[in-house]
Amino acid sequence: MTKKAFASSADLTEKAQTLEVLADGVYALTAEGDPNIGAVEGEDFLVCFEALATPVAAREWLAKLREHTDKPVRYLVLSHYHAVRVLGASAFDAEVIVAHENTRALVAERGKEDWESEFGRMPRLAKSAESVPGLTWPTLTFSDRLTIDLGGDRGDLVLQYCGRGHTEGDLVAWLPRQKILYAGDLVEAEAALYTGDAFHREWSSSTLDRVAAFGAETLIGGRGGVSRGAEAVDAAIAQTRHFLTTMLREVGAVRDAGGTLKQAFERTHAALVDQYGHWPIFEHCLPFDVSRLWDELGGIERPVVWTAERDREVWDQLQD
DSSP: OOOOSSSSTOOOOOOOOOEEEEETTTTEEEEETTEEEEEEOOOOOEEEEEOOHHHHHHHHHHHHTTTOOOOOOEEEOSOOOOOHHHGGGGGGGGEEEEEEEEHHHHHHHHHHHHHHHHHHOOOOSSTTTTGGOOOOOOOOEESEEEEEOOOSOOEEOOOOOOOSSSSOEEEEEETTTTTTEETTTTBBBBBBBOOOTHHHIIIIIIIIIHHTOOOOOOEEEEBBOOEEEEEHHHHHHHHHHHHHHHHHHHHHHHHHHTHHHHHHHHHHHHHHHHHHHTTTTHHHHHHHHHHHHHHHHOOOOOOOOOOHHHHHHHHHHHHH
């Protein structure tokens, strides 16, 4: 059996990017399973959602956005701390960089290690990695909810913490007037979940319950296509929940039976691959997902820090 290439290190094919106008002044850029990114126009400013992995990659997105609006970026909102979401921030020249307070703490605790880990796992996303000036630090944080008045008759943009999920600090951005939700990596529409820094039990239950309670009619997840219509939004949330609950069931069964991490990985892979194996980054994510869930079910409350070295150790242990 041929050994699988490490994570996404062999995935060097550029993905086609699609800029979609979801409503007047509401934008999303999707890219065949690569990280999604968005923007919302205020009366005389922009709120951008996510920053991509490098300033060079971010400038390519901004060039597309500038075909629609020349308003300056007042707020750059980061859904969580992962490097491929935040290290392009300097390209935006934002007045304010917003994140949850837990995200700022995670940048301080493990931002450097995550940077090295993610760029090693997904080198294609790290376009012109040398253009990253350093870690991205939020300048405004909150604990529960932050509302941005978009001005004029544009209504509000509500930033909300729904509980621990993909990380300890995920936030979503909600446009109540348009019923549009930027969900970050709390929801994936036809893209595999990365759960290496997750809280699976909380995410699969109360956190996703809060996401569903918005009643969104359009949802932009962290990866994958835009979910349009209440039925498609419900389906995206349901498949995210199903992925998590399947992992919980399978890893839990192996743990309860006194099995090994390798056995848990193999059983979980078998349970998920037929339904989700064709989705982007499924094979990449699953070893890290199962490793974290194994720890969580064993009583390790907070995720162990991923380093480039630990990444390789876990991969080799589970994929040989």
